[in-house]
Amino acid sequence: MSKKKEVVMKENAVQAVLVADTFGEEFTPITKDVPLCLFPLVDKLLIDYTLEFLSLGGVEETFIFCCNRVAEVKLHINECIRKTVGWTLTMKVHIIVSESCHSFGDCLRDLDAKGLIRSDFILLEPGVVSNISLLPLLKKHRETCQVDKGAAMTVLFQESGLGHMSLCPEDEALVAVNSNNRVLFHKKTYKSSQKKVDFPLEMFLENSSVSIYHNLKDTHITICSSSVLPLFSDNFDFQTKDDFVRGLLMNEEIMGSTVYCNILRGTDYGGAIFNWRTYQSISLEMKNKFLYPLVPISKIGKFLNSPVTTTSLVKNTEVPRSSVLLRSIIGENSTIGENVHIQDSFIFDNVKIEDDVRISLSVIGPNCVIKKGSKVTAGSILGEGVVIDESLLIENSLVQATLDDNVQLEDKIGEHAFRLRLEEDEDDIELDKALAKRMSRLHVYDLVGEQSEYESDATFSESEEELSHIHSPPPDDTNLFFSEVIDSLTRGFDDNLQCDNLILEINSSRYAYNITVKEVNFNVIKAILIMSHNLPEGTQYFSSFAKLLSYFTPILRNYIKNESAMMDCLKAIEEVATSDFQVKDKWVIFVLKYFYEKDHLNETEILKWFDTLEPKSTVHNQAKPFAEWLQEAEEEDSDE
Amino acid sequence: MKSETDDLSDVIKLISDIKHKTLLSSHDIALSTEKLLVNLISHGNWSSALDLMELIRRRIKCLSQSLPMEATATNIMRHILKVIREEFEVASKKKGEAHSLHHIVTGALSNILDYSESLTSLKAALLDHLSEYKTELETSAENIAAQASEHIHSNETILTFGSSRTVKMFLKSASKKRTFNVIVVEAAPLYLGHSLAVSLAKSNIQTTVIADSAVFAMMSRVNKVIIGTHTVLANGGLRAISGTHTVGLAAKHYSVPVMVLSHMYKFTPIYLGSNDHDTLNILANPATVIPYSSGAVLNKADIATPMFDYVPPELVTLFITHQGGNSPSYVYRLLSEVYHPDDYEI
Known part of the structure; x- marks a missing residue:
């Protein structure tokens, strides 16, 4: 059966x-x-x-x-x-x-x-x-x-x-x-090596x-x-x-x-x-039980709880009180001497570590002997049966016990210790590759390592930011739109073109650059006002300015349709008045008066805008007489 | 010895079934352990009580090594050891002369029974006893549930923690005669309380689920705490799902009685030493508490998620077994009824 x-x-x-x-x-x-x-x-x-x-x-x-x-x-x-x-x-x-x-x-x-x-x-x-x-x-x-x-x-x-x-x-x-x-x-x-992915x-x-x-x-x-x-x-x-x-x-x-x-x-x-x-x-992670129910049986391996040996695991091995173990795992039947410091390392079975040895970020293979006062650090890997002689420093290297084809005689460190040169053997040592080798060894815990990691992160994000700055559409497009509007308007004014056509032109550029209505209002008014800078100076200035504005009346009517558009218009006036171009003393008051008289702006919006201005700024001073006049007019109205 | 040919494969099968989660509840484990023992007694390679006891001892050792937290199977085997001793005594008495009063008083020779003597009637007697024991196991939960109406009164508020099969049966049995409210504590991080609450609500019991942190706040309006447990220790303390200790302390503060429903096979003859907290516990997967995707935090953190709490005996008011209610101070006596003192440590 x-x-x-x-x-x-x-x-x-x-x-x-x-x-x-x-x-x-x-x-x-x-x-x-x-x-x-x-x-x-x-x-x-x-x-x-x-x-x-x-x-x-x-x-x-x-x-x-x-x-x-x-x-x-x-x-x-x-x-x-x-x-x-x-x-x-x-x-x-x-x-x-x-x-x-x-x-x-x-x-x-x-x-x-x-x-x-x-x-x-x-x-x-x-x-x-x-x-x-x-x-x-x-x-x-x-x-x-x-x-x-x-x-x-x-x-x-x-x-x-x-x-x-x-x-x-x-x-x-x-x-x-x-x-x-x-x-x-x-x-x-x-x-x-690219930082972009398509x-x-x-x-x-x-x-x-x-x-x-x-x-x-x-x-x-x-x-x-x-x-x-x-x-x-x-x-x-x-x-x-x-x-x-x-x-x-x-x-x-x-x-x-x-x-x-x-x-x-x-x-x-x-x-x-x-x-x-x-x-x-x-x-x-296994030690932290992330693989539960596959967990080490606590009876066999004993986790030492004292603070000096945080999260280290020792099997059948006596650790003297003077020695310190940090985040390390020690294999079976090993001996550890006095005053030994082991950190972030893995020691396989039957390893003999003598007094005053320092081991960090390394792997020690089975049956190794590390003699008194030696240091094994920075991603060193020791093969089976390696014997490190007294007071040697092994740093970032692979060591094996026997001599073979990969090893040259000058790499001999001891009777049973030969340095392996994997990276150097390759003719073209690219920086990346060396780094890869290093990274593939143990993860660095100490502050220096963490910092360098963060640094690399930071530089990466920075370069990303730069990229985004260059490619970021909003500021660029608005600028392009603005210059195009100025072009159309100047051409229109010089060639006496129909304002309706100009509006069409502006609107098409608006869609080309994907500009919001608010920005369109603002930029068109700004463009018209800036054109005033090109007018000839002198007594004729304001009359020619009035001529310019009256020419663009259809455009102004088209864009200044409601209160929020009026506010955009006022903001544009403010912007032009405070820009680098030198404006005449009466420029602001003239523009405001003109717009008010032609019904492009109403008094409430102007007063509202006036309140937002910073007191004692040039625009504020220039607009003040007009605002006061408006207020008086209003009071008179209400009086009547 | 004959036991050398014994391959322990039956107990390894049991361990693997428990590990593979084909046997989930302690009740299933109990039944399959009983089956294992019936097999061992009827087909096992033994001729005397001593051989048989040795076979069982080896199984207990094997079990407690691979599953140190699993008490049910070992306790049942331990109980059967005691049964073997008793049956042997009965059988040998029938054969020889009855003990004289003198013998019982002095106890000089009769204590040292020669278990290596082979008795033909032993096997049949043991199998008889085991089939009796099997029905006891099967009806244990029902017997406990039958006592429900003695403990739960009308319009009481009962608080329970996590999910226990026995508690569920107990409450459902009480609901047939009485109306009462149940508050279920959800028991993070496994949230087993949710499934219990759903099941209770389906049988029309007024049920409320609360978070673990709300235990103390709710305790003032609770009439009784009724919980299950993983094991009962020799001093009457509990090894129960983590969070139970909090419930016990809150209940103590408001003088609310705590009742623990337990089968006899959960009584374990071990004590908790002050330094044994680690060996009596299981550290489960920390991903239930802090997700694996939390990133760099996990590189440096050691996260412990213990599965069990130790609840000291003074926080327990009553143990309810299929035989009736007992106070924690009586646990030592129950243990000596179920197990032979020589088998406490194996």
Whole structure:
């Protein structure tokens, strides 16, 4: 009976594929001796957490692709099965050895050739840990597939905040999705040096709503339809998942496949360890229980509560009172001497640290010995079995224990310590690339680091502001509009054109520059008044000014139609009177009188405007006699 | 020993079911633990009581290591250990002579029973007892609910915290005979109180949901506090969902009686030491309190979201089990009825 059941289960079994190794040099020199999946993560090994996650998530069969140190991984898995660790009951694990594979894509092509995958499956990139329940997501993917036959992949993202440690700059991406969660646009902003991103216009034309996200963390977990593997086989240039997503989005019509995404919120957590920075952030998040119920068992690892050792974790290791640990994790069976200072660092198993050693922002591989008085700082990574001699300073370097092709003799630091030169080996060391390497190591906590980060943020926003200033439409357009109005008016006046045509001209420029009615009123009056500056000086000035104004009467009538327009007109008078041009003493009073007499302005608006003026300003002084005269006239009116 | 061939796979299955959340409520866990024990007794590889006890002890150890907070399953196994001892005594007495008065008074030899002796009648007796125990488990909640009308009177205001299956049944049973108001505290950050309130409102009980912070303000008009608990500790204190301590303190201030509904399998023979607060608690996902998307704040902050509160026994007025009401000071006596003192620590 049980056999029958097993067969049935096998047919519908939920399958997962885990590619266990990164194919880059992110973790050298430690990955020379320890494969990524056997890295210690807080209190267990990384693979233990990954498999437990898969089992709790509802996966029944897992394929692990191994390329590095396969024997050790196999040994560990068999050991787990022997001990009947939790996941072994609900999940079968197969290890696939693929030494000929040199990339993530190769592994999937190999998998396609083997024909092991029967239907939709979960695909994990190296180093994934998560606490999500996969079955509902898988169901959702199937539903999507029923609506859209071409749906190939659902990428899982987690909503995260900007400035969060886990948002690794290398993984920063801009994602645009439509209302069905279909990914329309995916771009890793980090790789391009441009600060601008161009969205294809069709994206907005074809979709009624588009959401653009920049705060998403890639969980490196994807739910794939069975069509994914053949697509990898057909396209030999797909090396990574990102290649795949980009390729699919670029050639959507040709391949007929689409990518969807799902954004995790709330207590769902997903992430992958693919460089030291993510190793650090995931370790700390695991310690802070963001992966609950996948949490370190407190009985095995003991969190020290005293203030000097804030949030450090020590396993089977005695820490003398004179030593200080900060945000660090110390592996099993290590010894720590007196007066040791360890900060933001990860110490693997069986490490011996002697007295007066300082370690910060570094990773110390297994079986290392750091002798008295040494300093290991600023993103140094020590491979297995390195021995650092007394009073040495190791700063920002990779150190391994043995001599090989990558190492030259002059890089010898000690009997069992050779400096690796990864960055220098490359001929063209671009600044960006060096920075990338640095950033991919540990996240800097101290003030200096934070400040520099903020600074870079600040400069970025500044440049953005500049951009917006140059391109910002309102001031430019108004100016252009104004000069165009002046042009039309001068031409009209000189050539004696019909005012109606001028109004048409002004209105068309108004629409061209998208100017509000208020601004039109203001600018037209201003333009007319400014033209008075070009009139010949002398006794004839005011009579010619009156002639000019009377010529433009139709325009004035057209634009000064109501009270608010009158106020705009008065504001324009004020502006011209206070502008740099020298206006005659009686200019203001003349203009006001003219406008009043011709019924362009009424007394209430003028008085209202007069009240807004600052007392003792030139305009105020000049307008005062007229205002007083108006008031008297009004009183007389009411008296009568 | 024969137990070396024992592979513990049954208990690992139980652990994995609890972890996979296929068994959610303590009632389900209790029933499947009982099933596990029936299987072990009827098909397990044992010939004497000693073997069987050893098998069960190993399961308890395995459980408490992988799920230190899960008390139900271990308590049931512990109770069965006591049952085995009793049944063995009965069986061996039948076989041999009855203890004389002299023996009982001096207790010289009779205390040291030789459990390694194999008794043929033991297996049948144990299976009998287990099927009885199963019905006890199944009816426990009903028996507790049946006492509801003794404790809830007409037009009273009852306050409850979070959501407990037993409390729900208790209140619904009382509503058949009486009309009363229920105030449900929502119990952040999981807000289980909401689901209880919905369920109560559906069975026409006048229900009000309040925020946790309003507990003290509302307490003055409350007649009784009725809550469930995760476990009852040996001193009569509670390990209950976080926020319960506040309710207890507010009730104490207004002299409102606090009644705790509990099944017998929640009584646990452990004490809380002053430094044990961390080991008695679970720190859950902080994302329920501060969302993961809050950004840079999380880089430096350590956020603790404890799941449980310890409520000292002086804040509890009465425990209601299927046998009736007991005061916290009587818990030690109940424990010795349910478990054998030798099995308190395993």
